[in-house]
Amino acid sequence: MSWWSLVLNVRGIRRGLLGGSQFSFCVCLSENFERSEHILRKCVYCFGSSCMNKHLVVAVGFQAYLALPPCKPFVDGHCCIIPRDHVSSCVQMDEDVLEEMNIPRGFSYFAVHFGCRGGFAHVIENENLISPWFGQEVLGGMLDVDYSVWRNPLHEKFQVQLSRTKQFKSQWAPYDWTEKTKSRPSNLLT
Known part of the structure:
Protein backbone atom coordinates (compact mmCIF):
# COMPACT_ATOMS: atom_id res chain seq x y z
CA MET A 1 0.00 0.00 0.00
CA SER A 2 1.37 3.44 -0.84
CA TRP A 3 1.97 5.91 1.97
CA TRP A 4 -0.61 8.43 0.70
CA SER A 5 -3.48 5.95 0.55
CA LEU A 6 -2.58 4.65 4.01
CA VAL A 7 -2.63 8.21 5.41
CA LEU A 8 -5.98 8.96 3.75
CA ASN A 9 -7.49 5.73 5.05
CA VAL A 10 -6.20 6.25 8.62
CA ARG A 11 -7.53 9.84 8.67
CA GLY A 12 -10.89 8.60 7.38
CA ILE A 13 -11.12 5.98 10.12
CA ARG A 14 -10.15 8.49 12.84
CA ARG A 15 -12.87 10.90 11.71
CA GLY A 16 -15.39 8.10 11.46
CA LEU A 17 -15.80 8.75 7.75
CA LEU A 18 -15.05 5.25 6.57
CA GLY A 19 -16.91 2.17 7.66
CA GLY A 20 -15.26 -1.24 7.58
CA SER A 21 -16.36 -2.09 4.04
CA GLN A 22 -15.40 1.36 2.74
CA PHE A 23 -11.97 1.02 4.32
CA SER A 24 -11.41 -2.37 2.68
CA PHE A 25 -12.59 -0.88 -0.64
CA CYS A 26 -9.93 1.87 -0.34
CA VAL A 27 -7.27 -0.71 0.49
CA CYS A 28 -8.35 -2.77 -2.53
CA LEU A 29 -8.15 0.28 -4.82
CA SER A 30 -4.70 1.08 -3.47
CA GLU A 31 -3.48 -2.48 -4.02
CA ASN A 32 -4.84 -2.49 -7.60
CA PHE A 33 -3.11 0.83 -8.27
CA GLU A 34 0.19 -0.51 -6.95
CA ARG A 35 -0.16 -3.68 -9.02
CA SER A 36 -0.83 -1.57 -12.13
CA GLU A 37 2.14 0.67 -11.40
CA HIS A 38 4.38 -2.38 -10.96
CA ILE A 39 3.21 -3.80 -14.31
CA LEU A 40 3.87 -0.48 -16.06
CA ARG A 41 7.34 -0.16 -14.50
CA LYS A 42 8.29 -3.66 -15.69
CA LYS A 54 15.05 2.14 -26.24
CA HIS A 55 18.00 1.26 -28.45
CA LEU A 56 15.67 -0.98 -30.53
CA VAL A 57 13.28 1.87 -31.44
CA VAL A 58 13.36 2.66 -35.16
CA ALA A 59 10.67 5.35 -35.52
CA VAL A 60 8.30 7.15 -33.16
CA GLY A 61 4.85 8.37 -34.18
CA PHE A 62 2.29 10.27 -32.13
CA GLN A 63 0.43 7.17 -30.95
CA ALA A 64 2.69 4.25 -31.90
CA TYR A 65 6.31 3.40 -32.50
CA LEU A 66 8.25 0.91 -34.59
CA ALA A 67 10.83 -1.26 -32.84
CA LEU A 68 12.84 -4.39 -33.44
CA PRO A 69 12.42 -7.44 -31.20
CA PRO A 70 15.03 -7.87 -28.45
CA CYS A 71 15.70 -11.45 -29.51
CA LYS A 72 16.89 -13.08 -32.69
CA PRO A 73 14.32 -12.14 -35.37
CA PHE A 74 12.23 -14.71 -37.25
CA VAL A 75 13.43 -13.28 -40.57
CA ASP A 76 15.24 -10.18 -41.82
CA ASP A 85 0.60 3.92 -24.13
CA HIS A 86 0.25 0.65 -22.27
CA VAL A 87 -2.73 -1.47 -23.31
CA SER A 88 -3.34 -5.12 -22.56
CA SER A 89 -5.24 -5.62 -25.81
CA CYS A 90 -5.63 -3.78 -29.11
CA VAL A 91 -9.39 -3.83 -28.51
CA GLN A 92 -8.83 -1.32 -25.66
CA MET A 93 -6.95 1.25 -27.77
CA ASP A 94 -8.30 4.71 -28.62
CA GLU A 95 -9.45 5.54 -32.16
CA ASP A 96 -6.41 7.70 -32.94
CA VAL A 97 -4.03 4.90 -31.95
CA LEU A 98 -5.97 2.38 -34.04
CA GLU A 99 -5.93 4.77 -36.99
CA GLU A 100 -2.17 5.32 -36.80
CA MET A 101 -1.58 1.58 -36.43
CA ASN A 102 -4.24 0.85 -39.09
CA ILE A 103 -6.31 -1.55 -36.95
CA PRO A 104 -10.13 -1.79 -37.11
CA ARG A 105 -11.95 -1.21 -33.82
CA GLY A 106 -14.41 -3.41 -32.00
CA PHE A 107 -13.36 -7.03 -32.43
CA SER A 108 -10.46 -9.35 -31.74
CA TYR A 109 -8.61 -10.71 -34.70
CA PHE A 110 -5.23 -11.85 -35.92
CA ALA A 111 -3.90 -10.56 -39.22
CA VAL A 112 -0.81 -11.19 -41.31
CA HIS A 113 0.02 -8.61 -43.98
CA PHE A 114 2.37 -9.12 -46.90
CA GLY A 115 3.33 -5.54 -47.71
CA CYS A 116 1.03 -3.96 -50.30
CA ARG A 117 -0.21 -7.33 -51.58
CA GLY A 118 -2.72 -7.88 -48.79
CA GLY A 119 -2.70 -10.79 -46.40
CA PHE A 120 -4.84 -12.98 -44.20
CA ALA A 121 -7.07 -12.19 -41.21
CA HIS A 122 -8.72 -14.45 -38.67
CA VAL A 123 -11.51 -13.24 -36.36
CA ILE A 124 -11.09 -14.50 -32.81
CA GLU A 125 -14.54 -15.37 -31.51
CA ASN A 126 -13.51 -16.61 -28.07
CA GLU A 127 -10.24 -15.17 -26.76
CA ASN A 128 -10.09 -17.78 -24.00
CA LEU A 129 -9.67 -20.57 -26.57
CA ILE A 130 -6.68 -18.97 -28.33
CA SER A 131 -3.19 -19.77 -27.12
CA PRO A 132 -0.99 -16.80 -26.13
CA TRP A 133 1.44 -17.93 -28.84
CA PHE A 134 -1.16 -18.15 -31.61
CA GLY A 135 0.41 -15.36 -33.66
CA GLN A 136 3.87 -16.82 -33.30
CA GLU A 137 2.59 -20.28 -34.21
CA VAL A 138 0.99 -18.91 -37.39
CA LEU A 139 4.08 -16.96 -38.43
CA GLY A 140 6.39 -19.82 -37.52
CA GLY A 141 4.31 -22.20 -39.64
CA MET A 142 4.13 -19.80 -42.60
CA LEU A 143 7.87 -19.17 -42.50
CA ASP A 144 8.64 -22.83 -41.84
CA VAL A 145 10.88 -21.99 -38.89
CA ASP A 146 11.71 -24.36 -36.08
CA TYR A 147 9.54 -24.31 -32.96
CA SER A 148 12.50 -23.14 -30.85
CA VAL A 149 12.92 -19.98 -32.96
CA TRP A 150 9.59 -18.52 -31.88
CA ARG A 151 8.91 -20.29 -28.57
CA ASN A 152 12.36 -19.89 -27.01
CA PRO A 153 14.01 -17.13 -29.05
CA LEU A 154 17.73 -16.61 -28.67
CA HIS A 155 18.65 -13.35 -26.97
CA GLU A 156 21.19 -11.23 -28.77
CA LYS A 157 24.00 -9.21 -27.28
CA PHE A 158 23.55 -5.46 -26.97
CA GLN A 159 26.07 -4.67 -29.74
CA VAL A 160 24.34 -7.07 -32.14
CA GLN A 161 21.01 -5.39 -31.38
CA LEU A 162 22.51 -1.94 -31.97
CA TYR A 175 9.14 4.31 -45.79
CA ASP A 176 9.24 6.12 -42.43
CA TRP A 177 5.73 7.49 -41.87
CA THR A 178 6.90 9.53 -38.87
CA GLU A 179 8.98 11.85 -41.06
CA LYS A 180 5.72 13.36 -42.37
CA THR A 181 4.62 14.13 -38.82
CA LYS A 182 7.79 15.86 -37.58
CA SER A 183 6.12 19.27 -37.83
CA ARG A 184 3.70 18.43 -34.96
CA PRO A 185 5.20 18.58 -31.45
CA SER A 186 5.79 15.21 -29.91
CA ASN A 187 7.37 13.99 -26.70
CA LEU A 188 9.84 11.51 -28.10
CA LEU A 189 11.78 9.03 -26.05
CA THR A 190 12.66 10.58 -22.75
Missing part, protein backbone atom coordinates in the same frame (compact mmCIF):
# COMPACT_ATOMS: atom_id res chain seq x y z
CA CYS A 43 6.71 -3.46 -19.18
CA VAL A 44 9.41 -3.69 -21.86
CA TYR A 45 7.15 -1.88 -24.36
CA CYS A 46 6.14 1.20 -22.28
CA PHE A 47 8.06 4.43 -22.84
CA GLY A 48 8.10 5.33 -19.15
CA SER A 49 9.50 1.97 -18.10
CA SER A 50 13.15 1.59 -17.16
CA CYS A 51 12.96 -1.91 -18.69
CA MET A 52 12.20 -0.65 -22.21
CA ASN A 53 14.88 -1.39 -24.82
CA GLY A 77 12.96 -7.19 -41.42
CA HIS A 78 11.08 -8.60 -38.41
CA CYS A 79 9.73 -5.57 -36.53
CA CYS A 80 6.85 -4.60 -34.25
CA ILE A 81 4.40 -1.68 -34.37
CA ILE A 82 3.62 -0.93 -30.73
CA PRO A 83 1.23 1.61 -29.14
CA ARG A 84 3.02 4.24 -27.06
CA SER A 163 23.98 -2.90 -35.34
CA ARG A 164 20.73 -4.60 -36.38
CA THR A 165 18.76 -1.46 -35.44
CA LYS A 166 21.16 0.81 -37.32
CA GLN A 167 20.94 -1.35 -40.44
CA PHE A 168 17.13 -1.52 -40.24
CA LYS A 169 16.85 2.28 -39.79
CA SER A 170 18.83 2.87 -42.98
CA GLN A 171 16.65 0.42 -44.93
CA TRP A 172 13.46 1.79 -43.37
CA ALA A 173 14.18 5.50 -44.00
CA PRO A 174 12.33 5.75 -47.37
Whole structure:
Protein backbone atom coordinates (compact mmCIF):
# COMPACT_ATOMS: atom_id res chain seq x y z
CA MET A 1 0.00 0.00 0.00
CA SER A 2 1.37 3.44 -0.84
CA TRP A 3 1.97 5.91 1.97
CA TRP A 4 -0.61 8.43 0.70
CA SER A 5 -3.48 5.95 0.55
CA LEU A 6 -2.58 4.65 4.01
CA VAL A 7 -2.63 8.21 5.41
CA LEU A 8 -5.98 8.96 3.75
CA ASN A 9 -7.49 5.73 5.05
CA VAL A 10 -6.20 6.25 8.62
CA ARG A 11 -7.53 9.84 8.67
CA GLY A 12 -10.89 8.60 7.38
CA ILE A 13 -11.12 5.98 10.12
CA ARG A 14 -10.15 8.49 12.84
CA ARG A 15 -12.87 10.90 11.71
CA GLY A 16 -15.39 8.10 11.46
CA LEU A 17 -15.80 8.75 7.75
CA LEU A 18 -15.05 5.25 6.57
CA GLY A 19 -16.91 2.17 7.66
CA GLY A 20 -15.26 -1.24 7.58
CA SER A 21 -16.36 -2.09 4.04
CA GLN A 22 -15.40 1.36 2.74
CA PHE A 23 -11.97 1.02 4.32
CA SER A 24 -11.41 -2.37 2.68
CA PHE A 25 -12.59 -0.88 -0.64
CA CYS A 26 -9.93 1.87 -0.34
CA VAL A 27 -7.27 -0.71 0.49
CA CYS A 28 -8.35 -2.77 -2.53
CA LEU A 29 -8.15 0.28 -4.82
CA SER A 30 -4.70 1.08 -3.47
CA GLU A 31 -3.48 -2.48 -4.02
CA ASN A 32 -4.84 -2.49 -7.60
CA PHE A 33 -3.11 0.83 -8.27
CA GLU A 34 0.19 -0.51 -6.95
CA ARG A 35 -0.16 -3.68 -9.02
CA SER A 36 -0.83 -1.57 -12.13
CA GLU A 37 2.14 0.67 -11.40
CA HIS A 38 4.38 -2.38 -10.96
CA ILE A 39 3.21 -3.80 -14.31
CA LEU A 40 3.87 -0.48 -16.06
CA ARG A 41 7.34 -0.16 -14.50
CA LYS A 42 8.29 -3.66 -15.69
CA CYS A 43 6.71 -3.46 -19.18
CA VAL A 44 9.41 -3.69 -21.86
CA TYR A 45 7.15 -1.88 -24.36
CA CYS A 46 6.14 1.20 -22.28
CA PHE A 47 8.06 4.43 -22.84
CA GLY A 48 8.10 5.33 -19.15
CA SER A 49 9.50 1.97 -18.10
CA SER A 50 13.15 1.59 -17.16
CA CYS A 51 12.96 -1.91 -18.69
CA MET A 52 12.20 -0.65 -22.21
CA ASN A 53 14.88 -1.39 -24.82
CA LYS A 54 15.05 2.14 -26.24
CA HIS A 55 18.00 1.26 -28.45
CA LEU A 56 15.67 -0.98 -30.53
CA VAL A 57 13.28 1.87 -31.44
CA VAL A 58 13.36 2.66 -35.16
CA ALA A 59 10.67 5.35 -35.52
CA VAL A 60 8.30 7.15 -33.16
CA GLY A 61 4.85 8.37 -34.18
CA PHE A 62 2.29 10.27 -32.13
CA GLN A 63 0.43 7.17 -30.95
CA ALA A 64 2.69 4.25 -31.90
CA TYR A 65 6.31 3.40 -32.50
CA LEU A 66 8.25 0.91 -34.59
CA ALA A 67 10.83 -1.26 -32.84
CA LEU A 68 12.84 -4.39 -33.44
CA PRO A 69 12.42 -7.44 -31.20
CA PRO A 70 15.03 -7.87 -28.45
CA CYS A 71 15.70 -11.45 -29.51
CA LYS A 72 16.89 -13.08 -32.69
CA PRO A 73 14.32 -12.14 -35.37
CA PHE A 74 12.23 -14.71 -37.25
CA VAL A 75 13.43 -13.28 -40.57
CA ASP A 76 15.24 -10.18 -41.82
CA GLY A 77 12.96 -7.19 -41.42
CA HIS A 78 11.08 -8.60 -38.41
CA CYS A 79 9.73 -5.57 -36.53
CA CYS A 80 6.85 -4.60 -34.25
CA ILE A 81 4.40 -1.68 -34.37
CA ILE A 82 3.62 -0.93 -30.73
CA PRO A 83 1.23 1.61 -29.14
CA ARG A 84 3.02 4.24 -27.06
CA ASP A 85 0.60 3.92 -24.13
CA HIS A 86 0.25 0.65 -22.27
CA VAL A 87 -2.73 -1.47 -23.31
CA SER A 88 -3.34 -5.12 -22.56
CA SER A 89 -5.24 -5.62 -25.81
CA CYS A 90 -5.63 -3.78 -29.11
CA VAL A 91 -9.39 -3.83 -28.51
CA GLN A 92 -8.83 -1.32 -25.66
CA MET A 93 -6.95 1.25 -27.77
CA ASP A 94 -8.30 4.71 -28.62
CA GLU A 95 -9.45 5.54 -32.16
CA ASP A 96 -6.41 7.70 -32.94
CA VAL A 97 -4.03 4.90 -31.95
CA LEU A 98 -5.97 2.38 -34.04
CA GLU A 99 -5.93 4.77 -36.99
CA GLU A 100 -2.17 5.32 -36.80
CA MET A 101 -1.58 1.58 -36.43
CA ASN A 102 -4.24 0.85 -39.09
CA ILE A 103 -6.31 -1.55 -36.95
CA PRO A 104 -10.13 -1.79 -37.11
CA ARG A 105 -11.95 -1.21 -33.82
CA GLY A 106 -14.41 -3.41 -32.00
CA PHE A 107 -13.36 -7.03 -32.43
CA SER A 108 -10.46 -9.35 -31.74
CA TYR A 109 -8.61 -10.71 -34.70
CA PHE A 110 -5.23 -11.85 -35.92
CA ALA A 111 -3.90 -10.56 -39.22
CA VAL A 112 -0.81 -11.19 -41.31
CA HIS A 113 0.02 -8.61 -43.98
CA PHE A 114 2.37 -9.12 -46.90
CA GLY A 115 3.33 -5.54 -47.71
CA CYS A 116 1.03 -3.96 -50.30
CA ARG A 117 -0.21 -7.33 -51.58
CA GLY A 118 -2.72 -7.88 -48.79
CA GLY A 119 -2.70 -10.79 -46.40
CA PHE A 120 -4.84 -12.98 -44.20
CA ALA A 121 -7.07 -12.19 -41.21
CA HIS A 122 -8.72 -14.45 -38.67
CA VAL A 123 -11.51 -13.24 -36.36
CA ILE A 124 -11.09 -14.50 -32.81
CA GLU A 125 -14.54 -15.37 -31.51
CA ASN A 126 -13.51 -16.61 -28.07
CA GLU A 127 -10.24 -15.17 -26.76
CA ASN A 128 -10.09 -17.78 -24.00
CA LEU A 129 -9.67 -20.57 -26.57
CA ILE A 130 -6.68 -18.97 -28.33
CA SER A 131 -3.19 -19.77 -27.12
CA PRO A 132 -0.99 -16.80 -26.13
CA TRP A 133 1.44 -17.93 -28.84
CA PHE A 134 -1.16 -18.15 -31.61
CA GLY A 135 0.41 -15.36 -33.66
CA GLN A 136 3.87 -16.82 -33.30
CA GLU A 137 2.59 -20.28 -34.21
CA VAL A 138 0.99 -18.91 -37.39
CA LEU A 139 4.08 -16.96 -38.43
CA GLY A 140 6.39 -19.82 -37.52
CA GLY A 141 4.31 -22.20 -39.64
CA MET A 142 4.13 -19.80 -42.60
CA LEU A 143 7.87 -19.17 -42.50
CA ASP A 144 8.64 -22.83 -41.84
CA VAL A 145 10.88 -21.99 -38.89
CA ASP A 146 11.71 -24.36 -36.08
CA TYR A 147 9.54 -24.31 -32.96
CA SER A 148 12.50 -23.14 -30.85
CA VAL A 149 12.92 -19.98 -32.96
CA TRP A 150 9.59 -18.52 -31.88
CA ARG A 151 8.91 -20.29 -28.57
CA ASN A 152 12.36 -19.89 -27.01
CA PRO A 153 14.01 -17.13 -29.05
CA LEU A 154 17.73 -16.61 -28.67
CA HIS A 155 18.65 -13.35 -26.97
CA GLU A 156 21.19 -11.23 -28.77
CA LYS A 157 24.00 -9.21 -27.28
CA PHE A 158 23.55 -5.46 -26.97
CA GLN A 159 26.07 -4.67 -29.74
CA VAL A 160 24.34 -7.07 -32.14
CA GLN A 161 21.01 -5.39 -31.38
CA LEU A 162 22.51 -1.94 -31.97
CA SER A 163 23.98 -2.90 -35.34
CA ARG A 164 20.73 -4.60 -36.38
CA THR A 165 18.76 -1.46 -35.44
CA LYS A 166 21.16 0.81 -37.32
CA GLN A 167 20.94 -1.35 -40.44
CA PHE A 168 17.13 -1.52 -40.24
CA LYS A 169 16.85 2.28 -39.79
CA SER A 170 18.83 2.87 -42.98
CA GLN A 171 16.65 0.42 -44.93
CA TRP A 172 13.46 1.79 -43.37
CA ALA A 173 14.18 5.50 -44.00
CA PRO A 174 12.33 5.75 -47.37
CA TYR A 175 9.14 4.31 -45.79
CA ASP A 176 9.24 6.12 -42.43
CA TRP A 177 5.73 7.49 -41.87
CA THR A 178 6.90 9.53 -38.87
CA GLU A 179 8.98 11.85 -41.06
CA LYS A 180 5.72 13.36 -42.37
CA THR A 181 4.62 14.13 -38.82
CA LYS A 182 7.79 15.86 -37.58
CA SER A 183 6.12 19.27 -37.83
CA ARG A 184 3.70 18.43 -34.96
CA PRO A 185 5.20 18.58 -31.45
CA SER A 186 5.79 15.21 -29.91
CA ASN A 187 7.37 13.99 -26.70
CA LEU A 188 9.84 11.51 -28.10
CA LEU A 189 11.78 9.03 -26.05
CA THR A 190 12.66 10.58 -22.75
